[in-house]
Amino acid sequence: MTPTLADVLAVLDRLYDPSWAESWDAVGLVTGDPAQPVRRILFAVDPMRAVVDEAIAGEYDLLVTHHPLYLKGVNSVAATTPKGRVVHDLILSGTALHVCHTNADNANPGVSDALAAALGLTRTRPLKAMPADPMDKIVVHVPTAEADAMIDALAAAGAGNIGEYDRAAWTTLGEGTFRPGEGANPTLGEPGRIERVAEAKVEMVLPRYRRRQVVEAMRAAHSYEEPAFDVLELAELPSTRGGGRIGVLAEPLPLKEFAERVATALPRTTHGVRVSGDPERMIETVAVVGGAGDSEFGRVRASGAxxxxxxDLRHHPATEARAYDEGPALVDVAHWASEWPWLADAERLLTSELAARGSSVDTHISTLCTDAWDLRL
Known part of the structure; x- marks a missing residue:
């Protein structure tokens, strides 16, 4: 089955949720009709003129890039500017353009995961972890005979999902006591009389955005007129998403050999690979950031990499980083080269998800080098 653009975007947004993008970023659909069919997809780092020409000439229905075409707002997309001409040509040719930028940087797996894998790093974790999605815990007391039915009802409403497990709950047994008022209509007991009931306490976690649905499900499933329950907001924890990655090599390597591995693993550019540090220094723990990363020196140093x-390492941040005796060796690569490995990951994940939904597309990864530098003397 040929998917629509909306079908493809639904998968991309699940893999690279736009809510994970930084506040200053511009991600998502730039051109294209969600109803149009998508038979061919081209992946590239930059929506440069040459890449757009490649997409149009190859009759690709969708161009997925890492970098935005427009990062800042504009008042015109007239064909009097290079980017305006790109917009016109994309629309006239029926080629959609979709951007996954910092939402792909912060995804798991994302841009830095692909870079880490290309360099042979294992046991990776985020360098700059994003907080996990806000979570609650619901605690409700029910007659013991109702415990399983309550767990089923809460699970159906979205509670009890922990990793690859669902319907996860904790129950303890105890005794509940209450005295119905004169205007009450108790399921058990009589108004004005103290009642004691064998009860189970059921505890389940839930995403905070599901709070209303879970509480409503609890009330609907409970036999009591006034259920006894608590909703607790859980502490914020780091997630497995976020910028950059820290990992380890299978075996330590001298810095010179490690830099040679980097040069071999990434596509060649005029920029090449620049190294700062003792060539014989042994390297085992490595931090990586796809794209410009000199703003993360503090985190990298704290990680012990x-x-x-x-x-894109600049002179002053790099020299300041080298001023610390315990600081890391620096390996500076071309911006485009550091992010290019992600394209294969995005292609694989997207086609796999579409196949699981009964759809298939023809995909291709652009090998055009769109690094800014053409000559090194």
Whole structure:
């Protein structure tokens, strides 16, 4: 089955949720009709003129890029500017453009995961972890005979999901006591008389955005006129999503050999690979950030990494980082090269998800080097 653009975007937004993007970023659909069919998809780092020409000439229905075409708002997309001409050509050719930028940086797996994998890093974790989605815990007391039915009702409303497990709950047994008022209509007992009931306390976690649905389900499933329950907001914890990654090599390598591995693993550019540090220093723990990463020196140093692989390192931040004796060796690569490995991940994940939904598309990864530099003397 040929998917529509809306079908493809639904998968991309699940893999790279727009809510994970930084506040300053511009991600999502730039051109394209959600109802149009998508038979061919081209993946690229930059929506440059040459890449757009490749997409149009190859009759691709969708171009997925990492970098935005417009990062800041504009008042015109007239064809009097290079980017305006790109917009016109995309629309006239029926080629959709979709951007996954910092939402792909912060995803798991995301841009830095692909870079880490290309360099042979294992046991990776985020360098700058995003907080996990806000979670609650519902605690409700029910007659013991109703415990399983209550768990089923709460699970159906979205509670009790922990990793790959669902319907996860904790129950303890005890005794509940209450005295109905004169205007009450108790399920058990009589108004004005103290009642004691064998009860189970059921505890289940839930995403905070499901709170209303879960509480409503609890009330509907409970036999009591006034259920006894609590909703607790759980502490914020780090997630497995976030910018950058820290990992380890299978075996330590001298910095010179590790830098050679980096040069071999990434596509060649005029920029090449620049190294700062003792060539014989042994490297085992490595931090990586796809794209510009000199704003993360503090986190990298705190992580204890032996080396830091990223792009666009500037003179002053780099020299300041080297001023710390315990600081990491620096491996500076081209911005485009550091993010290019992600394209294969995005292609694989998207086609796999579409196949699971009964759809298939023809995909291709652009090998056009869109790094800004053409000559090094």
């Amino acid at each position: 032996d080396a830091y692989v990223t792009a």
